[in-house]
Amino acid sequence: MALNFKKAMGSRWVMMMGVGGLLMGAPACTPEADVAPAPTAEAQQGIKAPIGQTIWLKSCLTGKYVSADGNLGANAPLVADRAATAGWEHFQVIDAGSGTIALRVSETGKYVSADTNLGGRLVADRTSVGDWERFTWVEFADGNIGLLAKSTGKYVAADTNRGANAPLFADRTSTGCWEAFSIGVVGGGGGTGSWKQIWNDEFDGTSVNTANWSYITDIHVNNEQQQYTTSGNNVQVSNGTLKLIARRENNNGYPFTSGRLETAGKRQFTHGAVEARLKMPVGPGLWPAFWMLGNDIGSVGWPNCGELDIMENVGYGDWVSMALHGPGYSGNTPINGRYTFPSGQSVAGWHNYRVEYSPTDIKWFVDGNLYRTVTKAEVTRYGAWQYDKPQYIILNLAVGGGYPAGVNGATTPFYGVPQSTADLISRTPQVFEIDWVRVYQWQ
Numbered sequence: 001m002a003l004n005f006k007k008a009m010g011s012r013w014v015m016m017m018g019v020g021g022l023l024m025g026a027p028a029c030t031p032e033a034d035v036a037p038a039p040t041a042e043a044q045q046g047i048k049a050p051i052g053q054t055i056w057l058k059s060c061l062t063g064k065y066v067s068a069d070g071n072l073g074a075n076a077p078l079v080a081d082r083a084a085t086a087g088w089e090h091f092q093v094i095d096a097g098s099g100t101i102a103l104r105v106s107e108t109g110k111y112v113s114a115d116t117n118l119g120g121r122l123v124a125d126r127t128s129v130g131d132w133e134r135f136t137w138v139e140f141a142d143g144n145i146g147l148l149a150k151s152t153g154k155y156v157a158a159d160t161n162r163g164a165n166a167p168l169f170a171d172r173t174s175t176g177c178w179e180a181f182s183i184g185v186v187g188g189g190g191g192t193g194s195w196k197q198i199w200n201d202e203f204d205g206t207s208v209n210t211a212n213w214s215y216i217t218d219i220h221v222n223n224e225q226q227q228y229t230t231s232g233n234n235v236q237v238s239n240g241t242l243k244l245i246a247r248r249e250n251n252n253g254y255p256f257t258s259g260r261l262e263t264a265g266k267r268q269f270t271h272g273a274v275e276a277r278l279k280m281p282v283g284p285g286l287w288p289a290f291w292m293l294g295n296d297i298g299s300v301g302w303p304n305c306g307e308l309d310i311m312e313n314v315g316y317g318d319w320v321s322m323a324l325h326g327p328g329y330s331g332n333t334p335i336n337g338r339y340t341f342p343s344g345q346s347v348a349g350w351h352n353y354r355v356e357y358s359p360t361d362i363k364w365f366v367d368g369n370l371y372r373t374v375t376k377a378e379v380t381r382y383g384a385w386q387y388d389k390p391q392y393i394i395l396n397l398a399v400g401g402g403y404p405a406g407v408n409g410a411t412t413p414f415y416g417v418p419q420s421t422a423d424l425i426s427r428t429p430q431v432f433e434i435d436w437v438r439v440y441q442w443q
Helices: 376-380 402-408 420-427
Strands: 054-059 065-067 080-081 091-097 101-106 111-115 121-126 133-140 145-149 155-158 167-173 182-186 193-199 227-228 233-239 241-251 252-257 261-262 268-270 272-279 286-294 305-313 319-323 334-341 350-357 362-367 369-375 393-398 430-442
Touching: 054 080, 145 167, 145 182, 227 393, 233 272, 241 393, 241 420, 252 393, 268 272, 272 286, 272 305, 286 402, 305 350, 305 362, 319 362, 334 362, 334 369, 369 376, 393 430
Parallel strands: 227 252
Antiparallel strands: 054 065, 054 091, 054 182, 065 080, 091 101, 101 111, 101 133, 111 121, 121 167, 133 145, 145 155, 155 167, 193 430, 233 241, 241 252, 241 430, 261 393, 268 393, 272 350, 272 430, 286 305, 286 393, 305 319, 319 334, 350 362, 362 369
């Protein structure tokens, strides 16, 4: 939900969530081990690869991390000589089809290639995925993994005989410690750890928990057509759910009323996973949203604070959207995406909407299905990355405004609200229902 306002904010209570890599397979071999553990049939097909996750790779031979350091020059090989990880050492695992994966470097957004014209040397400068960029993910019995290049039909090795920095080539027909790597997930979502819930609101009472949420009534943005209120007619907690209700009634010069809650100054989070179980009304121009803003909005304004839209819907039953807004990519942002529901499903039913965000990327899910991943490198093509600071959660049900109007084209009887939806709200107040909101940390 794009904003165009600056709202003064007071002091904030901040909960910091440390996110780090989790070791998925400790090196348990030595350079002398030249016999490969037998991969399972599943592993040979790449089924168990952590698709969509961002990982690091650590060489069994050197005990150091694999890096795609662009400072080493054009066509320089990947090396296994780094003592710590950052963007050059983080790789997003991409489904490349037919049981293969590709590795995209977080720092640049480019793909790792085993180019046969370079003798199978691994480089990280490709903008698209072909056979040179496809690998089979092979899991070994000791928990390490190997990468079998489609281009050469051979395993990737970090051989120190080629240099002290262990450059990577895909030219080995058998596997041992040179060809084995442990992995870790950056920001969680895989490996031997798990997501641990650190905060939640289950809405089991009879009123809004004001230790978690504030009513917001003084925001009028995006040419929206509602006045937010604190009335029980617009915000209710009953039967285990929070209900934000849009009604056709004039208030403060606006033709509709509705509800908006925020955790600003009460519950704020830096990195992790934020998820809610939601059920939404259907009618073009209705605009329920589940989203986050940077807690420094009062000092830097919007969009410099950064906005992370976990879920937005503009009244259509078969899809929802996501977006990021920040300096250089706000308003009609280039960083957006849609999730289309399978046949027979609708936003009118209960669904889980989730975001996982770390220092290197942000992932969006519906009902556990990953449908969009945005890396830091993708964002910084447009402007500054603003997602490493505390953010607060917002739930609201808007009516009309710029986004709905841009989709449904309605200008009358209200901007972004066609007559059919105005009549619908007049007949029956429309409800955005929230079963729960939960926040997790990877541990």
